[in-house]
Amino acid sequence: MRVAFSKTELESEIAGRFGKTFKLPEKTAAEILSTGVAEVDALVGGLPRGAISEMFGPASSGRTSLMLSMLAYATTHDEICALVDTNDVFAPEAAIVTGIDFDRLLWVRCAANIEHAFKATDLLLHAGGFGLVVLDMGDVAGKDARRIISSWWYRFRRTVENTPTAIILIAEESCVRSCASLALELNGQAEWSRADNLKLSEDAGNVFQKRVGWPTRNEISHSNYKTTNGPQGVTHANLLRINSITINCRRPMHHGLNEVQFRAGIQNRER
Numbered sequence: 001m002r003v004a005f006s007k008t009e010l011e012s013e014i015a016g017r018f019g020k021t022f023k024l025p026e027k028t029a030a031e032i033l034s035t036g037v038a039e040v041d042a043l044v045g046g047l048p049r050g051a052i053s054e055m056f057g058p059a060s061s062g063r064t065s066l067m068l069s070m071l072a073y074a075t076t077h078d079e080i081c082a083l084v085d086t087n088d089v090f091a092p093e094a095a096i097v098t099g100i101d102f103d104r105l106l107w108v109r110c111a112a113n114i115e116h117a118f119k120a121t122d123l124l125l126h127a128g129g130f131g132l133v134v135l136d137m138g139d140v141a142g143k144d145a146r147r148i149i150s151s152w153w154y155r156f157r158r159t160v161e162n163t164p165t166a167i168i169l170i171a172e173e174s175c176v177r178s179c180a181s182l183a184l185e186l187n188g189q190a191e192w193s194r195a196d197n198l199k200l201s202e203d204a205g206n207v208f209q210k211r212v213g214w215p216t217r218n219e220i221s222h223s224n225y226k227t228t229n230g231p232q233g234v235t236h237a238n239l240l241r242i243n244s245i246t247i248n249c250r251r252p253m254h255h256g257l258n259e260v261q262f263r264a265g266i267q268n269r270e271r
Contacts, residue, residue, distance in 0.1 A: 033132060033166045036073030037066065043260040044182060044249055047132070047166040052157050054169040054176045057186030062245035063138050063170050066186070068098045070132065070168070075101035079131030082106040082124045086117040087139040106130075114140065118152055125159040125167065133167045142173035153179035174250070183251035188244065 032046035047053050047070070057063055074081050081104060083090060088109045092102065106124075110117040114137075121135050137145055157179045160167055169176055174183060246261045 031164065033070075033079070034073050034077075035066065036069035039260045040066070040184075040247060043247065043258075044184070047168060048181050049131075049164050049166045050160050050162055051181035052153065052160070052167050052169065052176055052179055053182035053184070054171065054174060054180045055184045055186060056169075056171045056174050057188070058172060059138075061186040061188040062247075063186055065245065066247075067134060067136065067168075067170055068095050068100065071095075071105060071134065072099045074132040075104040080104050080106075080129055081132040082108065082130050082134070084108045084110065084117050084121050084124070084133070084135045086110050086114060086135070086137050087112050089139055090136070114144065114148070118148075121167075122155065122159070125156060125165060128163060128165070130165055133165060135167065135169045137169060137171045140171065142171075142175075145171050145173060145175040148175060150177065150179070153177070180251055183249070185248040185250050187246045187248075 031049040033049055034041055034046045035044075055063060055066060071081055071083065076099060083105060085107060088111060090107060090109075092107075096102070108117075108120045108124075110120060117135065117137070121133065124130055124133050153176050156167060169180075174180075174185070176183070244261065246259065249258045
């Protein structure tokens with residue numbers, strides 16, 4: 001009785017019964033979702049689907065501007081999106097001018113409860129139908145974000161693997177560590193303009209209006225907005241005019257260009 005078999009014979013026998021099990025599968029390129037900013041897409045290609053990305057930086061670094069751009073692009077390109085707002089800082093009256101389709105956005109407010117934010121994110125990821133899930137922890141102190149146990153990030157990464165969902169964390173400091181497939185560090189330089197005695201009109205494109213309620217499908221035209229007050233005056237104040245944003249790609253590192261800069265300004269939306 002023959003008891004010894006060569007490696008070639010074993011592989012041939014197994015392949016005959018189970019197919020090409022010893023052939024390494026071709027690695028396909030990961031699907032990506034555009035950020036909506038051409039300069040950022042040119043640097044990193046976009047947000048990887050089926051993976052965690054993180055975007056971190058101090059206040060006024062451009063985190064919110066880039067987040068709104070991502071949501072605007074995704075919701076207007078047949079994606080259902082979710083925003084987990086840890087500290088209830090999302091302002092729909094300001095975000096509407098970026099072109100976000102609110103019919104395709106689920107906004108989850110967590111009243112500064114980090115545990116609720118993570119449990120909500122976990123439920124959304126397991127739902128499986130979202131193209132983009134944003135966990136906004138930008139107003140959570142860095143020391144508190146660093147205390148989050150790593151098992152949450154491993155759980156999120158495992159949940160979205162082999163799915164079309166892209167999850168992005170927005171924070172003050174990097175905290176996802178090795179679980180992040182893409183890590184972007186933001187630094188912004190704001191340019192301010194004086195607004196002494198500036199009258200804020202009731203024009204629909206004015207991002208400083210105070211709006212009552214949540215925008216609905218019929219209000220996308222901006223013609224039915226109601227403000228709490230009439231034209232208001234702003235005295236002895238500075239208004240953000242342009243934010244020069246610099247993005248450094250910390251993960252993955254590329255040979256060559258790892259930084260890009262662009263300018264984000266407040267513009268009135270023309271009808």
